[in-house]
Amino acid sequence: MNDVAAATLVQAAARAAPRVPVLEVxxxxxxxxxxxxxxxxxxxxxxxxxxxxxxxxxxxxxxxxSVTAYAVMRLLxxxxxxxxxxxxxxxxxxxGAGDADLADLRGRELSMIFQNPRASLNPIRPVGTQxxxxxxxxxxxxxxxxxxxxxxxxxxxxxxxxERRARAYPFELSxxxxxxxxxxxxxxxxxxxxxxxxPTTGLDVTTQAVIMDLVLGLARARGMATVLIxxxxxxxxxxxxxxxxxHAGHVVETAPTAALFATPRHPYTARLIGATPRPGLALGDLxxxxxxxxxxxxxxxxxxxxxxxxxxxxxxxxxxxLPRRTEAARMVACRYPL
Amino acid sequence: MMLAVIARRLAxxxxxxxxxxxxxxxxxRALPGDPAAYFAGPAATxxxxxxxxxxxxxxxxxxxxxxxxxxxxxxxxxxxxxxTGQPVLSDIVARLPASAELTLLALLFAALAGISLGVxxxxxxxxxxxxxxRVIATLGVCLPAFFTGLLLIYVFYYLLGWAPAPLGRLNxxxxxxxxxxxxxxxxxxxxxxxxxxRSALAQILLPALSLGIFAVAPIARITRGSMLAxxxxxxxxxxRAHGLSGRTVVIAYALxxxxxxxxxxxxxxxxxxxxxxxxxxxxxxxxxxxxYAVEALIASDYAPVQGFVMTMGFxxxxxxxxIDLLYRVIDPRMEVTA
Ligand SMILES: Nc1ncnc2c1ncn2[C@@H]1O[C@H](COP(=O)(O)OP(=O)(O)O)[C@@H](O)[C@H]1O
Ligand SMILES: [Mg+2]
Numbered sequence: 024m025n026d027v028a029a030a031t032l033v034q035a036a037a038r039a040a041p042r043v044p045v046l047e048v049x050x051x052x053x054x055x056x057x058x059x060x061x062x063x064x065x066x067x068x069x070x071x072x073x074x075x076x077x078x079x080x081x082x083x084x085x086x087x088x089s090v091t092a093y094a095v096m097r098l099l100x101x102x103x104x105x106x107x108x109x110x111x112x113x114x115x116x117x118x119g120a121g122d123a124d125l126a127d128l129r130g131r132e133l134s135m136i137f138q139n140p141r142a143s144l145n146p147i148r149p150v151g152t153q154x155x156x157x158x159x160x161x162x163x164x165x166x167x168x169x170x171x172x173x174x175x176x177x178x179x180x181x182x183x184x185x186e187r188r189a190r191a192y193p194f195e196l197s198x199x200x201x202x203x204x205x206x207x208x209x210x211x212x213x214x215x216x217x218x219x220x221x222p223t224t225g226l227d228v229t230t231q232a233v234i235m236d237l238v239l240g241l242a243r244a245r246g247m248a249t250v251l252i253x254x255x256x257x258x259x260x261x262x263x264x265x266x267x268x269x270h271a272g273h274v275v276e277t278a279p280t281a282a283l284f285a286t287p288r289h290p291y292t293a294r295l296i297g298a299t300p301r302p303g304l305a306l307g308d309l310x311x312x313x314x315x316x317x318x319x320x321x322x323x324x325x326x327x328x329x330x331x332x333x334x335x336x337x338x339x340x341x342x343x344x345l346p347r348r349t350e351a352a353r354m355v356a357c358r359y360p361l
Numbered sequence: 362m363m364l365a366v367i368a369r370r371l372a373x374x375x376x377x378x379x380x381x382x383x384x385x386x387x388x389x390r391a392l393p394g395d396p397a398a399y400f401a402g403p404a405a406t407x408x409x410x411x412x413x414x415x416x417x418x419x420x421x422x423x424x425x426x427x428x429x430x431x432x433x434x435x436x437x438x439x440x441x442x443x444x445t446g447q448p449v450l451s452d453i454v455a456r457l458p459a460s461a462e463l464t465l466l467a468l469l470f471a472a473l474a475g476i477s478l479g480v481x482x483x484x485x486x487x488x489x490x491x492x493x494x495r496v497i498a499t500l501g502v503c504l505p506a507f508f509t510g511l512l513l514i515y516v517f518y519y520l521l522g523w524a525p526a527p528l529g530r531l532n533x534x535x536x537x538x539x540x541x542x543x544x545x546x547x548x549x550x551x552x553x554x555x556x557x558x559r560s561a562l563a564q565i566l567l568p569a570l571s572l573g574i575f576a577v578a579p580i581a582r583i584t585r586g587s588m589l590a591x592x593x594x595x596x597x598x599x600x601r602a603h604g605l606s607g608r609t610v611v612i613a614y615a616l617x618x619x620x621x622x623x624x625x626x627x628x629x630x631x632x633x634x635x636x637x638x639x640x641x642x643x644x645x646x647x648x649x650x651x652x653y654a655v656e657a658l659i660a661s662d663y664a665p666v667q668g669f670v671m672t673m674g675f676x677x678x679x680x681x682x683x684i685d686l687l688y689r690v691i692d693p694r695m696e697v698t699a
Contacts, residue, residue, distance in 0.1 A: 098598055130605070137598075143595045145600065145614050147691065156609060
């Protein structure tokens with residue numbers, strides 16, 4: 024695919040039909056072949072994000088959030104296999120695309136920021152040079168212009184004294200500064216979709232808020248679509264238009280943020296809300312979520328993977344298929360929803 | 362900064378060098394054979410031998426001999442070779458370039474072959490190249506360098522007639538190029554003597570190969586392991602998420618990081634090569650310090666052996682210094698931890 028065609032693809036799709044999602048994941052299943060068995064990491068995952076929208080993907084650690092993100096980027100480990108479903112980005116079939124087309128798309132139309140900002144940067148390359156690498160790859164700048172553009176991008180993400188910081192190595196910067204560099208890298212070529220995988224986990228609380236405001240501010244200003252992956256429902260509520268709740272490789276509920284909070288329909292969502300600190304709730308009232316995720320290598324995984332932790336479970340909950348009820352903008356995957 | 366590092370490293374090497382001085386002195390005294398008897402010849406009377414022993418200072422106590430040895434060392438006097446009748450220092454200075462050229466070329470060959478093999482093997486783990494790598498590694502361990510040397514001579518000189526006779530650095534008709542570096546390959550090019558260059562290259566190829574081959578395996582193995590570890594790290598996934606091309610990811614991002622442990626290995630490999638050099642020089646009649654030391658050892662000639670071991674000690678210290686500096690050039694983080 025040539026550059027111009029790819030660049031206009033997303034915008035054209037958006038103009039023609041405003042409600043066509045930028046990213047659509049439908050019924051996606053992913054397995055990992057490991058020595059100790061097959062890990063059924065994703066099973067029938069469906070998501071949609073529209074232009075200018077922020078979708079939160081929430082779930083405890085191990086629920087398949089990162090695997091979903093890597094599948095969309097087509098950056099899964101060699102051990103992974105996509106066993107079913109579709110991923111459509113800007114009208115393009117991501118599962119059928121060739122390596123060269125994908126590499127052209129990544130970093131330019133489709134970007135990602137990562138959980139561990141310092142480990143996500145090349146430890147022995149100055150950060151300005153790393154930004155210049157991305158600009159030279161996609162940004163249409165010359166070798167002579169790249170350093171100045173890189174410094175300008177660092178300034179845009181609020182790094183003081185950008186010319187000097189551009190020459191710094193990751194180990195010379197704080198975690199927050201490294202994440203700002205990660206944001207500059209991801210947004211350097213003004214992508215249509217940004218996936219932020221736990222962008223503030225591991226940063227201190229004040230830095231967390233600053234980084235979140237920075238990412239979402241830039242996203243909104245540019246009309247980007249954003250997927251915010253987090254284990255923190257509170258954080259997602261604050262920044263996202265709608266939320267998809269994941270549990271053990273399933274999306275168990277999708278709803279606009281306010282509706283999800285007001286009337287959670289999946290028992291897991293209700294428990295997550297109960298475990299989320301919010302104003303007017305004493306710490307002692309916070310319920311923790313009992314039980315743990317099922318082992319995804321099990322041969323006899325029940326259709327509902329929340330079954331063992333659910334106080335509302337009935338005998339027929341184990342039977343396939345997992346019911347997915349869709350009404351208006353909401354989806355819930357439960358036979359007996361709240 | 363760099364100068365301070367060099368000074369600190371040299372100071373740290375002083376105890377090593379002192380150890381080398383003591384050990385060489387004791388070692389040569391512990392060797393079998395009586396140099397006075399050898400020097401006097403088979404027909405000498407007992408009185409004549411004793412007289413020569415006194416001349417050589419070998420009738421004094423070990424402590425007195427050591428003090429005398431130190432005094433001479435301080436003057437840069439490594440003693441006289443009984444066999445060549447020349448000062449050991451000038452013998453070694455004259456022969457060192459031959460050894461250095463051979464060993465460095467072998468190291469260059471081993472590093473290029475080992476690093477390329479290791480990288481290719483890591484990019485396709487368990488592919489045919491990876492298996493080839495394993496075979497070479499096993500062979501390299503099984504076959505001693507001098508045996509490889511004899512095998513190569515048998516095949517390429519005796520059977521195929523492609524290589525010249527293994528008799529030193531140049532064929533019988535070529536004159537050495539004007540002395541600049543002492544490396545014939547470089548000096549002949551500097552003097553524009555194409556014929557001499559070709560002859561020098563033809564002569565050095567087989568010994569350098571036999572010396573280098575057995576260093577390919579450890580370098581390839583370390584490169585492969587280190588490359589595999591780096592390729593699965595977060596920043597490589599991030600670099601690919603930013604769309605960087607496969608070449609940039611593998612070479613500028615992965616390989617440069619993976620080289621850090623390889624550089625450390627190169628130091629160790631080089632010291633192996635220095636040792637293996639001794640036999641290879643003997644096999645190829647190479648006029649270096651290794652064959653010089655072997656001949657002296659057979660003749661119970663102490664001083665050249667002492668001078669040889671001392672030279673090796675100094676080379677080893679210098680080499681480690683060079684490796685250390687190279688490491689610093691590659692890894693910016695070293696400056697803080699040092
Ligand atoms: N490379 C892999 N090999 C085997 N299993 C994996 C691999 N990567 C992820 N998984 C499994 O997939 C599931 C989802 O992981 P992940 O997406 O990382 O969770 P999270 O929601 O915390 O991001 C987990 O059960 C994890 O063990
Ligand atoms: Mg994760």
